Amino acid sequence: MTIVDTAAIFAESARRAFAAAYPDRPAKLDHGLVGHSLLTLDALAALAERMPAGSVEYNLGKLPLGVRPEDTPTNGLTLGETIRTIETNGSWAVLKNVERDPAYDALLDAALAELEPVVTARTGPMLHREAFIFLSSPGSVTPFHMDPEHNILLQIIGTKTMTVFPARDEELVPAQKSEDFHGGGHRNLEWQDGFQTRGKAFPLAPGEAVHVPVKAPHFVENGPAVSVSLSVTWRSDRSVAEGELHSFNALLRKRGLPIGAVSERPERQGMRRLVYRIMRKLGA
Structure with missing residues (x-):
């Protein structure tokens, strides 16, 4: 049986900020997972190497804000090489559905349990709970995209800035793009420079997090050092x-x-x- 630290992951102030924003607005939060043994680079490299190939995505990190999925370049490295040399190889990687590993599943449950009363009251039960871990080289960019889940991104190592845009803005996400997306289309969105002023930038340092509403478009710019972030997500009756x-x-x-x-x-x-x-x- 996996044991998880019983200390609160989200302090009372973070839970209040979440309650004030959920489900429709982004919000900056604080968390207590910095230094957690499951979230070091060594632990994540070991996790990645025992995960199924389909649960890992990685590529070069310095990409334009708008890039077609078929144009995304590879980095020419194996997954293990990518994680162990992430500081210098200019790459980005995501470990998907890490909750399939019992230790990370327990960590996900501990984090979401603290927010569950607010979620259940506003949008119904937490459904399809998932966790993702993002590793980024210095200067990496995650292009403009949207995700179908309620999401909280927790910064663990390094810094990054996530710029979040309003959900349900059809100039940013045309109705037909939403229809294609829910039919299995790619998450990346078409970027226009005029969109920049509509977004709100959330600089994130270790111990900080941001709540991202369902399908709120966003992009991420990594800081000058290696970044590790944990994303805890769920679906709801609304989503x-x-x-x-x-x-x-x-x-x-x-x-x-x-x-x-x-x-x-x-x-x-x-x-x-x-x-x-x-x-x-x-x-x-």
């Missing part, structure tokens, strides 16, 4: 409902039928979700 409604609109669009608006409270659009589920069950 599941939004995905269903965009998928429903995609079906309607393909058939030349009028699409419907996805509201700020998609979990309340029960009739449209029911119709979508029936169509999906019938193979439509």
Whole structure:
């Protein structure tokens, strides 16, 4: 049985900041995971080497803010080489679904348990809990993209700046892009220089974190040293409902039928979700 430190990961002030922002606004938080034994470079290299190949993604880190998935260059190294020489190889790596390892699963549960009362009251039970670990060389850039989960990014080693943009802004994420995304399309978004002023920059040092709402576009710029970050994520009735409604609109669009608006409270659009589920069950 895995033992996790019983000290609070999020202090009372961080839990208050989270409660004031969740689920629709980004927020800066503090955390207590700096120096945790599971989050050192040696521990993460060992974790990466025992993970399935499909659970790891890595490539060169100095990328433009807008890059097509097929144009993302590789770094020419193995995964082990990438992590062990991350300080000098100019790369970026992500270890996906580390909760499949019992020790990291226990760490994820400990972090989310402290936030669960707020989440359950606002958006329903925490669903599909997952954790991701990001390792970045100095100066790396994670391009402009969005994610389907509620997310808190905790900075462990080094510094970075995450710039977060409003969710549900169709100039940033056109409706058809959301539909494609929920149908399996890539997370990267088209970048325009005029978008910059719409974002809010969150500089992150070790011990700091940021809450990122579902599908809030963002990009990440690493500081002058190696960066390690832990992302703890979950789905909710709201995020599941939004995905269903965009998928429903995609079906309607393909058939030349009028699409419907996805509201700020998609979990309340029960009739449209029911119709979508029936169509999906019938193979439509």
